[in-house]
Amino acid sequence: MPTDRIDIHLQPAGEGDIPAMAALWAEAFPEKPVQRRDRELREGLTFGDLSDCWVVEVDGRMAGALRTYRLTTHLWGHALPTMGLAGVAVAPDFRRRGIGRRMCIEALRIARERGDVLTALYPFRTSFYRDLGYVLAGDLHRYRFRPEELAMYPGWDRVVRAPKTGLTEARDIYARVAARSNGLLDRTERMWSFCDREGTYIYLHRDPRGRATGYIVVRGRGGPPERSRLRVLELVAEDREAYLGLLGWLSVQRDQWGRITYDALPGENFHRRLAHPRTASSSMSRGLWFHSAAILRGPMFRIVNLEALFALGEPDGEPPVDRPDDWVETLQVRDGQLPENQGRWQGGERVDPTLSPTINGVRSIGDVTALLLDGRLPGQPVPPDGWKPNLGLRDLRLLDEF
Structure with missing residues (x-):
């Protein structure tokens, strides 16, 4: 069927759509069987529920579906309503007709109209979403190392297995750190369900007064020492002492685990903490150079409501860090999907919906x-008084994958 003969319109999913949605997502994303997807849609998803699901029907058949989660992202001291776009799937016999693109554009409209400022996603192909205004936002450096290559930093002996109330303490730590970080989401109880998986353990770092100031979530794969693996799922610390104590605890695990996998933010400069930063079992990558970490990239973000973003702060406020060299009073924005964002902006207000070829440069919504x-x-809301990034890390970090 030619593309121009297909009328694309997202409509809210209902209970009657669950079997078809479950089948579509199981086919598009085979990591979960159809029975599990059906059950999740009926009982509730990790990041939302059936009310976040949308479908497209063509001639009485489900041609596509997606999810628009209601999330809150912390960024530069502000909590921003965010649409988490996920599960974008088109039935195999409806592909290559522009359906997926038009579904995503409608989702951007849904996000804007319900009050979201940002949208975030994990892309199946970056070029597809870059054309829709999204930009890659975060980097992680994945290190695989032997525990003894990490120093036994002071405070490792104050790391203890979390008691039954440990998850509550970890959630409190996360909430405090999230407010002083870039990219972390407000988490619901269901979003912590990954800790319930078999073989997953939480350990807390306590300061000398007994207060929990950091936590680590790990999952192991046993076997002979040379083949055993410990994966760090999350390491969240409120201060340097807790951070070093948790790293020291990883070093102490050398008696049980042969290798540790840890995804560090670039700002952590984690390679400087390893006695030998070469990735285990890797060969020389270039002459006398050696491979030390893999770079992970993602997620992608996009502004959906520039006016609402500027309204969060003082119109004449300065950016929270040094101005870029090409900072100018007038900001010209091009947005091919949401024309409300396009035009010339001054002092946080759109003064003209048209673009001038003679005034300044024009930035895409992705660049903005x-x-x-x-x-x-220029003009973005300044952080609240006294706000400083946790551990001095300005890197964007989004722990949750949706």
Whole structure:
């Protein structure tokens, strides 16, 4: 069927759509069987529920579906309503007709109309979403190392297995750190369900007064020492002492685990903490150079409501960090999907919906989003008084994958 003959319109999913949605997502994303997807849709998803699901029907058949989660992202001291776009799937016999693209554009409209400022996703192909205004936002450096290559930092002996109330303490730590970080989400109880998986353990770092100031979530794969693996799922610390204590605890695990996998933020400079930063079992990558970490990239972000973003702060406020070299009073924005964002902006207000070829340069909505995430967007809301990034890390970190 030619593309121009297909009328694409997202409609809210109902209980009657569950079997078809479960079958579509099981086919598009085979990591979960159809029975599990059906059960999740009926009982509730990790990041939302059936009310977040949308479908497209063509001639009485489900041609596509997606989810628009209601999330809250912390960025430069502000909590921003965010649409988490997920599960974008088109039935195999409806592909290559522009359906997926038009579904996503409608989802952007849904996000804007319900009050979201940002949207975030994990892309199946970055070029597809870059054309829709999204920009890659975060980097992680994945290190695989032997525990003895990490120093036994002071405080490792104050790391203890979390008691039954440990998850509550970890959630409190996370909430405090999230408010002083870039990219972390407000978490619901269901979003902590990954801790319930068999073989997953939480350990808390306590300061000398007994207060929990950091936590680590790990999952192991046993076997002979040379083949055993310990995966760090999360390491969240409120201060340097807790951070070093948790790293020291990893070093102490050398008696049980042969290798540790840890995804570090670039700002952690984690390679400087390893006695030998070469990735286990890797060969020389270039002459006398050696491979030390793999770079992981993602998620992607996009601004959906520039006016609402600017309204969060003082119109004449300075950016939270140094101005970029090309900072100008007038910001010209091009947005091919949401025309409300397009035009010339001054002092946080759109003064003209048209673009001038003679005034300044024109930035795409993706470039504008990148400036926001980096804290360099002219006119973006300044952080609250006294706000400083946790551990001095300005990197964007989104622990949750939806």
